[in-house]
Amino acid sequence: MSDINYKNEFAQSANEHMYIGMFNETTMEKEGGPLIIDNSEGIYLKSYENAKYIDGISGMYFRNVGHGREEIAKAIYDQLANVSMNVYAGITPKSVELAQKISSLAPGDLSKTFFCQGGSEANESSLKMAQAYHVRNGDRGRYKIISRDGSYHGSTYLTEWLGGHPGFPRTDYQPSPQHLIHVEQPNYYRRKYENESINEFTDRLIQDIEDKILFHGPESISCFIGEPVSQPLGGVVPPSEYWPRVKEVCLKYGILLIFDEVITGFGRLGEWFGSNVVNTVPDILSFAKGITSGYFPLGGSISSTDISKVFNGEPSNAWSHMYTYSAHPGGAAAAMKNLEILERENLIENARERGIQLSERLSEIKDKSRIIGDNRGIGLLQGLEIVKDKKTKERFEPSKYINMILTEKLKSRGVWIRVPAYILPVAPPLTSTKDQINHICDAIDESLMELEKEVI
Ligand SMILES: Cc1ncc(COP(=O)(O)O)c(C=O)c1O
Structure with a gap:
């Protein structure tokens, strides 16, 4: 069988038997793909x-x-050959090593990590953590989420409605969650008014956030989620005052700030985290992708001590959230090697x-x-x-x-x-x-x- 036939057969089989995210058979066939x-x-x-x-x-x-890092593949192999998974309510040494390492790199006092498998789950976990934090503090009414038009936070039912990726329509999935409040993306090129300076633009966006908080009632709002620099619209770097001022508004009204660093975490912006680039420390930070460079599906949410301590004490205080494959040691081994490479090179x-x-x-x-x-x-x-x-x-x-x-x-x-x-x-x-x-x-x-x- 020639290579080309093999390719055609393979592509045809993929078209018949696999859903390939966001594309259908017709598009793929037209492109000679996938x-x-x-x-x-x-x-x-x-x-x-x-x-x-x-x-x-x-x-x-x-x-x-980059691709083809044999030492990451070997680290995963060695780990799985030794201990391939933890047990319910148990841990493995590699995952603890990784949690400690992330805490040493993360901004501010972010110190305690919940591990999951990817970015959507990381954001779901961060949002649930924020709400549970308020409940532990007696604020059961704080459940609304502020997010930004033009962001992308994942494709679970909740996370897909947080943003508005131009290449990711989600109108098939109704009803949209009713507890979301959308504010503007700080995209100066697209969103500025005629002759509006960057400072006036920032003032307007911050005022709009505060107005929406007051309109909905601060006592009903759990958190504000955003990417320090947002990818879907091509890397929207906000005005320098934007995130420090969003944080100020959040603090004023008792709202937690969540940074989605699924793309920006672990070096992509030329700093360890996007938080370092925008000079703002969130209360909770979601990460995935760059933590293993994609060699193993791994994500997580890291929180400040202020947050983690509310889940201590009585057994019923524990944060009620988990996944079967949380803190997979294969992912931890891949991540540790990946971080070593980022530093070494x-x-x-x-x-x-x-x-x-x-x-x-x-x-x-x-x-x-x-x-x-x-x-x-x-x-x-x-x-x-x-x-x-x-x-x-x-x-x-x-x-x-x-x-x-x-x-x-x-x-x-x-x-x-x-x-x-x-x-x-x-x-x-x-x-x-x-x-x-x-x-x-x-x-x-x-x-x-x-x-x-x-x-x-
Ligand atoms: C900023 C951001 N958050 C969350 C996600 C969702 O991650 P995943 O596809 O791993 O669930 C993505 C994926 O592209 C992303 O770019």
């Missing part, structure tokens, strides 16, 4: 047809230390430096292109916003499938970035070199120039 990865090494993916691509979005924003510093290079290149591309309205982001979490008209910021009609055309153009230039809707995300592994960042940017530049000629 992309079947045969091998991956460093920042490169190799497909079954022997094509080589740069992984421009780190799998799905998780592959911080100075990858966080590299993300910071490559981030500056990337930002400069994307800014030049925006200035030159007739269909890029904005470049944004920090470290290796950046993006471009595609527009039909730079003056009016009007978008292309979805029926033009600009995103799919662009994905193909990038692919033909050796870069794998699946472009969702009108944002072109750029988030390669933290191991990327100067030349590799230039390769990605050259491919983006050429693809956009070609696209522009076809559509304008």
